[in-house]
Amino acid sequence: MQQKKFYPLLFSLLIIANLAYITYFWLHTSGPALLAGGNAALIALGRASGLYGAFLILLQFLLIGRIKWLEVWIGLDKLSRLHHYNGLLAIIFIILHPLLLLVGYAAAHNYTFTRQLIDFVLHWGNVAQAIIGFLLLIGVVIISLHIVRQKLPYENWYFTHLLTYAAVILAFGHQLNVGTDLQYPPAAIYWWLLYVFVFGNFILFRFCQPLYQLWRRRFYVAAITRETADAISIYIKGKNLTKFKIAAGQFIIVRFLAKNFFWQAHPFSLSCAPNGEYLRLTIKQSGDFTRSLENLPVNTKALIDGPHGVFTARFARRKKFLFIAGGVGITPVFSLIEDLARQNITDIKLLYSNRSAQNIIFQKDLAELAQRYGIAVAHTITGDQSWSGERGKIDRAKLLRLVPDWLERETYLCGPKGMLRGLKQMLLAMGFPKRRLHYEEFSF
Known part of the structure; x- marks a missing residue:
């Protein structure tokens, strides 16, 4: 099997294996309720929706976390598209989770929906925080749709999505405290390991690695030259660039640590063959940020995330x-x-x-x-x-x-x-x- 197809298939199998195990321990605990039908079945399906929704939200962090080993397997562009579709599926499960539980438990207790909701908040551990997390997540979706439709700057989308971190943290407690299926010890251990694995990778590659590269390589802007009337090249130098493993065709995400620039990070492709002396980024001045880059002070430090991308000669099998x-x-x-x-x-x-x-x-x-x-x-x-x-x-x-x-x-x-x-x-x-x-x- 070709390497280009093998890794996406392997990643798909890993996702399926996790979903299969989640389904197994859900059936182990909630299977009898599902078979009982009626209100009990709604409650069982509500639990399943919560488990699947939480897993898919965690998968979102892997897909967009610039996880190096995963990106090399599949490519950041494909991961970004998968992130979009996976997000839609995750939201469906997240919405179904409280709705099914509310209807199921209200009928079982002979409560109105309002009374059952109050009961959840007052008597179910950490559910109040989970409701806040749920509302934050729905808010992120609504605002993101507005940003996309209005074609607002990427930074608006980015800062809005930071609320997702808060939503996940707020929801975590109720999963372990009142999640019936996670009272099964092997399931609880798996759930903890899943969170540690996802956020360990996310924090390592999204935050720690760029900071480590800045400390180790001391990247800085060495020169800015004009290529055409609407394109410039930025030359970045640093310490021991021969050991900075970037391939021709790849890109980096750069945050220039200067006033009026540091709050934005943008992806730019390497525009020269790796040479161990400098990185050259050639940029078309098509927006407010890129037009301002010609005024970037020389010697500005650069925080670099990457390299990223599989637009390289790695998968080429011919020499034509x-x-x-x-x-x-x-x-x-x-x-x-x-x-x-x-x-x-x-x-x-x-x-x-x-x-x-x-x-x-x-x-x-x-x-x-x-x-x-x-x-x-x-x-x-x-x-x-x-x-x-x-x-x-x-x-x-x-x-x-x-x-x-x-x-x-x-x-x-x-x-x-x-x-x-x-x-x-x-x-x-x-x-x-x-x-x-x-x-x-x-x-x-």
Whole structure:
């Protein structure tokens, strides 16, 4: 089995194994109530919803925690998409949990819903805190939907999601105090180990590792240069960068520790081959934050989370490459091409699309790589009618004409979301093997 498919399958099996064990100890304790039917069955299903919902919430922390061993297996882009769908499923179970228990216990005690809710709060250990946690979680969902629909800055989404930590902490106590299924000793031990494992990994990789890297590498901004009218490069240096294990094509999440910058962290791709001397990040100035980066003081310390990503040559099985890039999508592509060329892998073709010649990033550097290593570089311009070379979007006709042996190559795609999806659909429709198609999709 190919390594690229094996790890996601293994991760899926681990999730299924955990869900199977949760189902086992739920049936061990609540199975008789389920079989009894009626109110008892509603209560049993309410308990199951709580267990599954809590597990899926914990899984959320693993999926978005930038857990290195997990990311290397699957890729941060796929984990981010799984995080989205898993979150929707988790919320369904979390909502069902109190509703089923409220209806079931109210009927069993012959109480009104209001009286049963008051009984939960007054006489069931830590349930009041759990209700607050539940309301916080629902609030996070509602606010997040508003942020996505209004296309508000990522920071709004990030700071809102910090409330999820409080919700999980508030809910934990009632799970062990009044969770009938967790009174079963093996289940209680498993539940504790599950929390320790998840939050141990989350804290280690999300917080401790970046701080350790800052202490060990002493990252700082060495220089800022302009590439085009709307793109700059930031050079980051540090201590013993030869030991900072980053691969061409990967990205880092950077927080610049300067006034007006430190409260935001953003992902940027490495735009040069790893060299042990510096990291270069090439950034399109398309928003308030990125436009302000040209004013970032030199010598500013940088807190770096990463490296991340699997947009590398790791899974390539052939030594013939095709790269298709659009706009600032050239940044990880350039680092890959430069790195491959230094390894004497030079059967490389690049199709690079921009709106105008003035937008071409690394135009001189690409020409030098082409001259030195014989790499074939084809620029195509979509918006400048005065351009004398290739014009228009990269389509089937251009691909067949410019890269006749396209079907024999490892193919890497990087560019705007619409371009990326269009190229994927085109290549797959043309019969290109999915296993040799490499890309990452993010919604940062």
